[in-house]
Amino acid sequence: MNAARGFPAFPRQRAGARFATAWWGRAWIKALEDTSLDQILLQRGRAYAKTGQVGPITVSPGRLAAVTEDEYDTVVHVEQLTDAAWERFLDQVAAKAGHIAALLDRDMPHDLVEAAEDAAVPLLPTVGDLEPRCTCPDWGHPCQHAAALCYQASWLLDADPFVLLLLRGRDEHDLIEALQRRDLPATAPPGTPAADAFAMGVPPLPNPPPLDAAFAPLMLAPAPGVDVAALRVLAASAASRARELLTSGDLRTLTEHQDRVRMSATFGLDLGLDAAVEAWRHGGVDGLDVLESAWTPPRKDLARAQALLESGWENEPPPEVDRWRNRWTLGERQVRYGRDGRWYPFARRGDAWWPAGPPERDPSALLH
Incomplete structure (x- = not known):
């Protein structure tokens, strides 16, 4: 289903009004500003967005669109995720009950985005992911109209992260329905009752290894593309540093130069x-x-x-x-x-x- 959501035009904003406040909304703005080739056009776009010169906004899979007060058709394209990428994303959402609850509460958890990235599912746009198009004569990338549309979109993202997921290709209804069809993780076998566990007492810790024990160098076979000698030095360095921390109690973090x-x-x-x-x-x-x-x-x-x-x-x-x-x-x-x-x-x-x-x-x- 090719879902779409419409949003009314934003009115003129008060002086000093901010754009995104949520971290994922700020990431959207960063992608816009990192992509821009002209800071003057960005400045004009911010002013254009705050003065209410962008019309109603339509969000659909891969597409953000509006008609400006100057009667220019402005569109920003975002690459949609593949079906395989969506399956990997749903795996990450279903893996933790808190993820589903956070999304329904209109929150985008950091760890969900990080887990999605680890699964090769880019949710948040980065440099070059936003493709602006506008019928105005300005050759800017983006022009002030497309920049204004993106700045106003950050307000939509702030209020509802499902707007971002719709831009990536799926609406809220489809996502919730897909999650409901997924199998829940297998129930873990019953463990030891708490009363029995506490009755066992605390077993003694094993004796720590001697601090003066010599570090045995790693015996590594040569491998293509691997500097084995450098790897041995790094392993010995890590062991030396660990011993130094244990014996001195000095837990200061070293800078790259100090190390x-x-x-x-x-x-x-x-x-x-x-x-x-x-x-x-x-x-x-x-x-x-x-x-x-x-x-x-x-x-x-x-x-x-x-x-x-x-x-x-x-x-x-x-x-x-x-x-x-x-x-x-x-x-x-x-x-x-x-x-x-x-x-x-x-x-x-x-x-x-x-x-x-x-x-x-x-x-x-x-x-x-």
């Missing part, structure tokens, strides 16, 4: 990160941070460091130290205060400062 430095320091990879590797070997994430960034420590921390520096020279006055933020310099030596509360030594190599050893709590021990 490259860690791997280079651990496995001796030549990635052109010499100073960063030295910093990592002396202080890990915090050592790398003091190498790459400057910051202003709290005054009480600097005052404590000054007191330690003065006491480190006993009966003689301490030398004059050039202080800048967390970096204190004395001739060819420098210490940098880390966010972990330790001072890191640096030595000059040419025009650059290089990490020169493990950190200390007392800066005088490094500058003396």
